[in-house]
Amino acid sequence: MEGWIRVLYVDDEPALLNITQIYLQKLGEFNVSISESAGQALEMLSHGSFDVIVSDYQMPEMDGIGFLKAVRERFGDIPFILFTGRGREEVVIAAINNGADFYLQKGGDPKAQFTELAHKVRQAVRRKQAENLVKESGEKFRTIFENSPYPIAINSLPDGKFISVNRAFLQSSGYQEREVLGKSPIEIGLLSLIDFGKLASQFLMSGRIDNMPVALTGKGGGRIHASFSTIPVTINNKPAILTMAAEVTKLKRIEEELLKKTDDLNSAYTNLAAAEEELREKYDQLKAQEEALRESEEKYRILVEHNRDGVFILQDGRLVFYNQALAGLSGYSAEELNGILLADILAPEDRDMVVSRAKDRAMGKEVPERYEFSLLHKDGIRRIRMQVRTYLGLYKGRPASFGTFFDVTEERRQGAALRESEAKFRTIFENIQDVFYRTDMEGNILLISPSGADLLGYRSVDELVGFPIAAKMYENPADRAAFLAKLKENGFLRDYELNLRHVNGSVVRVSTNSHYYYNPEGQIAGIEGILRDITGKKKAEEDLKRSENLYRTVFENTGTGTILIAPDTTILRANAGFERLTGVSRKEMENQQSWTTFIHPDDVDRMKQYHTERRRDPVAVPNVYECRLVDSGGAIHFCFVHVDVIPDTGNSVASVVDVTPLKTAEDALRQSEEKIRVILDNLPDLVVVHRDGVILYVNPAMTESMGRLPDEVVGHSILEFIAPEYHAKVAESIRLRLDHGLNESYEIELQPREGKRRIVNIRGTVISFEGSPAIMNVLTDITAVKQTEKALLESEEKYRSLVENSNDIIYSMDTTGVIRNISPQISRYGFSEDEVLSRSLTSFIEEEDLPGVLRDFETTLTTGRSTITIFRIRDKSGMIRWMEDNGTAIFDLSGGVVGLSGILRDITDRKHAEDSLHESEERFRSLVETSPDIVWEIDPRGLFVYISPMVSTILGYMPEEILGRSITELVPERAKPFVMQGLAEHIMSDSPLPPLQVPARHRDGHELTLEIRSSKVMDAEGNLTGLRGLAVDITDRKKTEDAIRLANHQINLITSITRHDIKNKIAVILGYLGIAKEASTDPTHGDYIAKIESATLAIQSLIEEAKVYQELGSQEPRWQDLESTLPLAYVPGSVTLNSSVGGIEVYADLMLGKVFFNLLDNSLQHGEHATEITVSSRRTGEALLLLWEDNGVGIPEGEKEKIFERGYGKHTGLGMFLVREILALTGITIRETGIPGRGARFEIKVPEEQFRISP
Template identity: 30%
Template sequence: MKFTGLMKIRDFKGKNCGDLLNLILLGLVVFTVFISEISLYLFSDGLMLVLSHIFYFPLIFLIFQYPAKGLRISFSLAAFYIFTNLIIYVLAGSPGEMIFYSGILFVFTYVCIGTVTTVIAQGLHQKEDDLKEIQKRYLNIFENSGDGVIVHRMDGKILMCNPAARKMFEIEGSIDEELDFKDLKIEGDCKLMRKALAEVMRDGHGFYETEIKIKSGKVITAEISASMADSEKGIMHVFIRDTTGKMNALNALRESENRLKSLTNQLPEVIFEMDSNGKFTFATRYSTNMFGYSPEELEGGMLFQGILSEEERERATKNIHWFLTGHIIGAVEYNAKRKDGSVFPLMVHFGYIFNGGEISGLRGIAIDISQRKHMEKALRRNEKKYRSLFENSNDAVIIHDFNGRIIDINDSLVKILGYKKDELLNIELSAVYPGSEYNALKDALSNLKESGNYFYETKLKTRSGNEVFVEISASIVSKSKGIVQSIIRDITERKISESALIESERRFRNLTDLLPQIVFEIDNGGMITFLNKNGFDSGIISPEQFKEGFNIYSLIDEPDRSRARENFEWMISGYRSERGYEYSVIKTNGTKIPFLIYTSPIEKNGKTEGARGIAIDISSRKRMEEAFIVSEERLNLAIEGAGVCVWDWDMVNDEMFFSGNYQEMFCYSEEGCYKGSDNWKDILQVKFFRDIMDFFNDVVDVEQRVIDKESRHFESEYHILCGDGRYKWINVMGKISDTDSGGIPLRIVGIMQDINEIKQYQNSLYEANRKLNLLSSITRHDILNQVAGIKGFTDLMDKKVRDNDELTHHLKRIRQASENIKEQIEFTRDYHNVGVEVPRWQRVDNIALRIKGMARSSGVTIDVKCGPLEVYADPMLEKIFFNLFDNAVRHGEKVTMMSLDFVKSNDYGVIVVMDNGLGVPDKLKEKIFDHGFGSNTGLGLFLTKEILGITGMKIHETGVYGEGARFEIEIPYEGYRFSE
């Protein structure tokens, strides 16, 4: 759509050339050109006249093209004309004065024509520029106007539509798209529109306001102003302003005024206006309630003083005169008098009524302050109560201003902070806040200014520098003065409890996450509200399902679901059971797992709000039960095959039960040896029971070590009389399986094994060993006799061959060999004794005392710190400590001190033998216990290791080379004790 077609260029007719001076100058120029033309016609011949006028056309054309250069163009053409004439006339041979005169006239004519043409051309160009500027401004207003603007023809064809109109009527598409009024799909008052159109056609413009329904169905209120832009072409300008907001505001204003009027009539105060004479001109309805006078009575000419008591009227008259003369206005308290004659206190707030900038009356609010007066009296009475409450409150109370200046405090704050009252009143509030909590104080004061009250938790610093947790409820008691009252409660203990609770919850969560079972909580509807880590890891429920909400009954297999729901409902109704219920649970992958579920109710305020429980995966137990049945069958088969009898002594009821091959073992019939009969006392001698009781009642020094009866095993052999009259050797082993709270055995279980044949083999073996020992002893004695003979003969020969070095050398070798034979024979004697005798309990300190006597002669002191320690070892135990002493003296170089100590470990005890000698190099710590190692055959430490190994003891060297040797003898837990 082209804007230029809509603008009509008005006639040029001297609109901007009306200036008188310009008209005079133009007339003079035209007159001069006219005179010049006449002169040229008279003085010039035909050829010259033609040549001169030919240049008018390019002159006028160039000046219209370049109006700013008109004068230069005219002078240039004039000069060119003179030059051309001179050349022509010189060539023609007829130069003369006429040529010169005519040339000057033509130059003058060209300049005049150029000047006129320049003025006209510049004027036209200026008009064209002005027109373009006007078009640009109009288009800018058109595009950016907040009102909708539509330019259309009378046939409804829209020529132009600005963005505001397109937005108002929800027009979509390109801005260059041709539109018709029908495309707008607007609905309105057709009669009003036709009337407005007729008005525009008649008067050239029209204005009306109406409601328009646009195509989306939205109804807007609009002011429409229309005018004819071009009556000949039937082009009309329409300006549309959306006044929906304004109309809504006007409606809201009317409604607000109505509400205000209704509100003022409902207020328990009287709002009134009076003129400069003090007469009422307006009063609200409440005047009837307050004064007994209706608004009509007051507005009927009644003076303001008429509603006051007689003694107040003169003061009221002076006050009204004072206010009307422009003095400071405010609230005044009077004693008012009702129509019935009763008097009451009245507070009146006055304000000015201005008319034309001058005070024309007063406006005010009258308030019955009878209740306030009563409240003031009550307030004074309550002030004492408040002060008593302030001073005796368990909570600390502090009154301060926004600058932190402390105004007043009570004794509770003194107790909390440890200051004296005078000290607190002379410091700033920030002084009792730690540096880390200073921002909390600033935030509190800031929030107080905004909301008037603020509750927060912080820490305060006591006089001693400690910090206490407090909660503070602060409120402004006087906003004008900036006075704040803060109630402070010491919550240090609560914070400690909360921290403990948080820690407890964290520990509970960590503990439940560590449990291998599933820990859960559900509400009364069965929805899972808590689940530990194992619950998610087990694959029963995913975290996403838990967040969305998951019912526990959907986890239970269909056959068990109704039973589970029934058990849960029983529990909610008050039924309690400590037993667990077994259900089949469906995992997310569809597999079914047996679970044993224990639940207990969650009770709050005496009501059951759900349940918490533990779910145990018993699939492994199920498999174990099946395996146990198989294992038990195998065990029974093994017991029967091994000929073992299992016994179980119930010491509470003094009953003995047997299983296995007990009839055959004791040679009794099944009737004569019933498992629960009293005949077991006849089968087993009294010594058997006495030995068992003595063994399990063997309590030693509790300060040293208390024997764990539950882990000790009893084992002994008995020669028992059987049912057929013969005696049998029976090996009896037992262990405590149950005790009471004091550790007294309640039940002992064990096995019995027929070792009669083994005893016979042992006796035969013992007899064979006895004979071998006798033979070995005789053989060693004979060999040592022969070695003694060799030694005697070598001594005799040595005296005879002293001068023969070669023979002396050989004799020395023979003597050394005989000594080696002697030591080896003695070692075989010692080694032969290892394990020959049965191990027994031996006091270590007694052995050490015997070695002490030998140590004194060697200049070595032995410190024994093991106490009354007894060790279950081979009778050659003394040989061990002698070897350790002998090694220290032989190889420790300068040993002056040895110690013997005992330390306990979890599973064993350790005897530590130390000296202050040289010690053992690290690379030799294991080799020194090998057979044949060392300068003296190494038989001592090798023999030590072998003797200790008989009863399960071990020896190690753990000392630091250069600081002394340290031998540690490890003793099994059951291999040591402390005697009384």
């Protein structure tokens, strides 16, 4: 895979890892390695090399940003791409700030997404490669620049100032670097103005300068002749020139000398012409000799000049002849070598030895014909290992040494490298933990590492060399044939397992990587490879398998639903019992669903807390607890759960027992007991339950009758509340009920806390109360009956006197309504007694009042209860009179009703007065008496002047305890300034006070929350006399709101995580659909794939809509300036938006801006030719009407309501449906009332107290 891009992809979603790997590797240029966690990826980076990293953001333990930081800290600037479904701005900023190369968001068309990912990977790698090339190129340039023997300078343009110079420049010019940089050649006197102008002119015309001769002036004033070559370059994105100078001062001097000698030769030429004739005669004689000599020298020259070895002649220790090979080896030029001392080009460590042997040879002493030394290169650094061979002779008539240098540097380097390699191999071979072996083709051991003897139990390697591995080392010799066959088939083996025999007879299990090795002729010479001991590993695997079989048997056959849970709550494994309990198959839940999916929403938070705390401290949370489980059909199961953490894994195992039948029975019993308690609590008779004379329960009628609270009665002796003279009677009755079951009733007197004794009739029976026998007594209060009996006699005595002297009419009648007796006062109305007697009372009553009168008469006659009836009669003159009749039943001796007696009181005057007050008082009285809230009124000092009876229910105080006290006495100390400020603002303000939520203190000390709604009370002159209002107990609502807010937060968190996971799954589905679409050739399959893709994209759209729903109502409504919520920045230039809603504030959801954005979008998208939009407001009754109007095509009559339906319209978004939903959160309504063809008109109605208008 040479040239492939090595990609490391990290994501906690296995399916996304696989589809991304498939897509990228299918392109044929990527080798993708995958990891499910950042920790594992860091480990892979420690042991492998990658060109680029692609990482998800949201991962457990370490997210993508944390992973990026760790990579930058430990592995430098490896290209890093963040590939995630999280599109939040802060994530992008964090990624870029921490060095991410690219940020790519998941989602959308998979083919386009993975194509973009591949492009980003290529781009990141190429950019990194380019950076490396630039860096490498810069290093090379720096090396050449600094070590070049030629002076080099870089000057800026257009001022020509030096940016950088090398050492050769400084040595040649004599300047220090600080004297040069930042100055031009003219400033330091290096170039004359004329020469600088010539150079500049040439550069401007040609764009470069090639070998232009220039005269320079060094620091000391000396002339330096040089040949300039200049090219344009770019330094730090600015133009510059690079100049290289070859110093030709010596050549210039030689040239001048040659010119002088030319003049001398011209002078001598005349003298030579005279001697020419004489020489010509001798020339013919010498010509033949010279020709022979020239031929010999030509052969010698060719031999020497083309010799790869260095050839030299040495006289007086100096080189007087040498070939080009020697010059190339030494680095000197031909001129520099001419006449140079040999000692000057020898390495200092060998100099004395070579000079000494040269002297000895010259003196005739015996020295080695060949020996080695190091030649020192001209750069003073490199040493070339030479072998020299010399002999003595004459050169130009004088003694000289002739010799040849042989370069043996590479040979010696290779020899040293071979020795080093052999030493390393020996160290590895002798210390390797695995076993290296080599055999011939017959299977005899030729070579084996010492670890082989240790593995097989032999004392040394010597016992194994020559050992027939096939016959004696295999547990089963036949395995050798299978091994050879497999090797022959593939040419090599990887992780091939064998069973070998230990010297003690035991089996040693090994894994081998083996291959053929070849002799120099290319023929197979044998087999070599590595053996690794896997005996312990295999034993562990077998033990693990046995353990897993045992675990699986227990797991599958336990009598309860059992699951294995990962640290992130994912169900790793489930048994059949859990399948039956949930109705979900293992395939659907294992490694896919969280076990919290099946937990009732009210129990999820507690379960998650247990799950998290258990991993920090297993004993910190209970191992056995109760929770509710919801199966696939929505049924709720009550379960006992036993959970424990599996050591060293982080996983936990849970057993779930369904106790729903038991729970159902308990609930039924509880409901039955509750019904009984309700009956007892509402029974008008007094009920008391006691055991051994100690009260266990009393109903409200009992405590009310006694004037005590329940806790003042329960737990006390029953005798405390009974008159002392009845104690013995009660004790005897208790004994008879328990011992003999006698349940006869009897009468006693009770002693209330206040007031007179109460006479009661007691009926009792033995019951089971809270699992033990007890007595339940039902006490009927007969005090009134007794008192009535006593008063009856007195009443009869007084009756006659009363009848005769009363202003009221006293009468009696039989059960048919016929008047039998009537007092003389009837004469006041024009009737005599005789005219009335024997007539029906109803004959005198106005017809409209008869039904009510007859109903009350019937009630008295049938129930015996007294009634008060008001009706109208006509006196003898025909005048209407209002009468109040207090009717009472007349009983015979047997208790039967035989008639009715009554007192008729003329209330005509009172009735007229009452009627004048009735309308005003009735409404207030009804409101106060029936209101579930506290009705209150305070004076300007904040003191209560009225408070309704509901204060006793809500705050525990009687009304009379509150009157005259300050309103602040009912609130905690910390809230008093807040309450006083709120009341003061209300008194000073002319606008209504919004509901005010304040904490209040109950009489028993606990706190509750009241919502105060108030209005001012003014007198006839318009002066403030106080405040009046309602106090609503919203404690439970507040708790519910807090609970809902917390639940919403948890739901939003779960929804966010779920949405992220679903989007990942959708990306996987779309990815595989893309692969299937490309691979499929069947049109039918293509249709199926298209339908699946369409449905998947629909799910993706629903997920995005769910995100919008999640934000609805997620925050408390607030007062918002209406003008600032209008989407003015999004109005195109072709449309005019006129607004007249300045100064209006609306109490609405924080997504109010989205409402007007969607209204603008509706006008632009569907108005077709809308060019003007008007936003205005007007009051309508107590409400405020906001109007959004455009001049587009309008809304057809049949669609005015449909446009607010979800999914209706030309687009797939939420549109107007979302508008109505947002407004409805705070009770605001919207409707469309425009005229089709003349534009759309939306009316938004804001309720009273949800808007305010600044003056």
